[in-house]
Amino acid sequence: MIIHQFYDKGLAHASYAVIRLGKMIVIDPARDPQPYYEFAAFNNADITGVIETHPHADFISSHLEIHQTTGATIYASKLLGAVYPHETFDDGEVIQLADIKLRAINTPGHSPDSICVLVQDENGNDKALFTGDTLFVGDVGRPDLRENVGNITAAKEKLAHQMYHSTRDKLMHLPQNVVVYPAHGPGSLCGKNLSPDLQSTIGRELRENYALQLMDELTFVKTLVADQPFIPKYFGHDVDINKKGAEPFAKSIASVPKIKHNASLQTGVLVVDTRPQDQFKNGHVKGAINIQDGNKFETWLGSIVGPDEVFYLIAADELSMDTLIKKAAKIGYEKNIKAALLSPTTGLEKLPEVDTEDYTFHPDHYTVVDVRNWGEINEGKIFEHSISIPLPELRERLNEIPTDKPVVVHCAAGYRSAAASSIVAGKITTVPVYDLGEAVTEVGNQKSEIGD
Structure with missing residues (x-):
């Protein structure tokens, strides 16, 4: 056997x-x-x-x-x-x-x-x-x-x-x-x-x-x-799909349209940009969400994007595009992809970089959003004055974020905050939105040392 x-x-x-x-x-x-x-x-x-x-x-x-x-x-x-x-x-x-x-x-x-x-x-x-x-x-x-x-x-x-x-x-x-x-x-x-x-x-x-x-x-x-x-x-x-049985894998992923990188995108359709966060921050389609390719891409795609939402999928290169379509198909989302494309080169927006020193010594100048999961949050906040909105809930709770000060978004290591800051920046345009990223550990330690 x-x-x-x-x-x-x-x-x-x-x-x-x-x-x-x-x-x-x-x-x-x-x-x-x-x-x-x-x-x-x-x-x-x-x-x-x-x-x-x-x-x-x-x-x-x-x-x-x-x-x-x-x-x-x-x-x-x-x-x-x-x-x-x-x-x-x-x-x-x-x-x-x-x-x-x-x-x-x-x-x-x-x-x-x-x-x-x-x-x-x-x-x-x-x-x-x-x-x-x-x-x-x-x-x-x-x-x-x-x-x-x-x-x-x-x-x-x-x-x-x-x-x-x-x-x-x-x-x-x-x-x-x-x-x-x-x-x-x-x-x-x-x-x-x-x-x-x-x-x-x-x-x-x-x-x-x-x-x-x-x-x-x-x-x-x-x-x-x-x-x-x-x-x-x-x-x-996925429970409902599995109860019925899914379409053949190869046929279903082959049906996903691929379009030229500078093709016009339909207004009102969600854009999921899977490139690394540094590439995304340096230029992305207005309103795009940065869900980076990685070991947990499928989980975060299906946690942030609803099963009835249609979206454009932006990839860093052709090989990544094919891989990401397959990953989307693993959770039944290949039919949600309106089209897949490489990153456009025109009409792009950038995300600003946070001044970590200013944030460390003047935290009251910012609205801080903690997008970690509830289990992590319940074990203790990294920044006491932060607002807690876990990433899977963020799109539905954006109206809870004040817009009278610049917004700083953080998680535990940087992956989730990249997605979250892109979500917030797509909605809040009257003040800067910053991703604390991997600096969260360094800044958190500095704040502990100065007694915050």
Whole structure:
């Protein structure tokens, strides 16, 4: 038996292939199916099945495309309400893969329709558990993503109660040597305390996972619901797409229009400029938002831009453009791209540079906006007089920023403040808008030294 993990660092997403005697099953595949085809070919295996542990919120799955291309059967819980061709796969049901078995375990908690998949070897021994978003290394799945979307909706407290029983009544009774293969690693917004490790065992999780420690049900619910990270705008959108099945990946990205760099852009259409912040500050389309290409581009695109918004995509070069279209497609946003283009060279605006010395010694001369996440803000402000508006909320709360003084925007390291300052500058034009950028650490330390 071969078990192989495919890992997308940008979305902190893990998918899997299980191969036995020339047959292969894919579990929770990413949007681009090509890596699974190549792995099957390398191992002289035929893809015979695709399992969806639940309708994913944070990425688009290629389950339907794999079925259409290979004829593989899609398996999902009957509770999912899938409208694509599939076979239901619920408690006790088994997929026979040559001489090994994959057994379904219904584990509601992260979502009402979550399943885990237990692999039993040719001798009937429990060997591996694909846990989807139910059990992570060091955590369990957040329970607050299905209050308004999906075939079944449920309050977060109800799902947290279900997670308590899924873990205590089912998963924690499995043999301790069973290897745990989750659908996410660190950086995923599907949990709050994920370990850097990408696999574990039941025994290790029993010892180290805070959510599996001895506690009563009400304490568990209170603990699980508290302090979950923000929910990106695109999450509900992706649940709905995955319930139906997405269009073929290559065809969909190829349909994105590409236009000349100095082409006229339609007024009123959002512009997303993905170039590095220094290039953006030196010249950009009026009103553009600077969401830089990077490891978390997909997450920030889907957190700042709504799933119903159309936008132009500006890239630094042709190679970056193609990469960014693919990244947008991973969260189902390729259809939102009105057109992709390289940076225009005419009619550009610049962002001013902040005088950090003046800001350090005269902070009262500025309105300071802290765009870090609530978890960071609750641990303490960097500048006491700042206004707290996390980046995912900023576009909806711009009217809360006073315009009687220059505005300084900061985060923890510079990436988010680059996006945030561009958003603020696109709306507030009566006073300068500055990005404190990477200088936030230096300025914060200086202010501590002078007693601010």
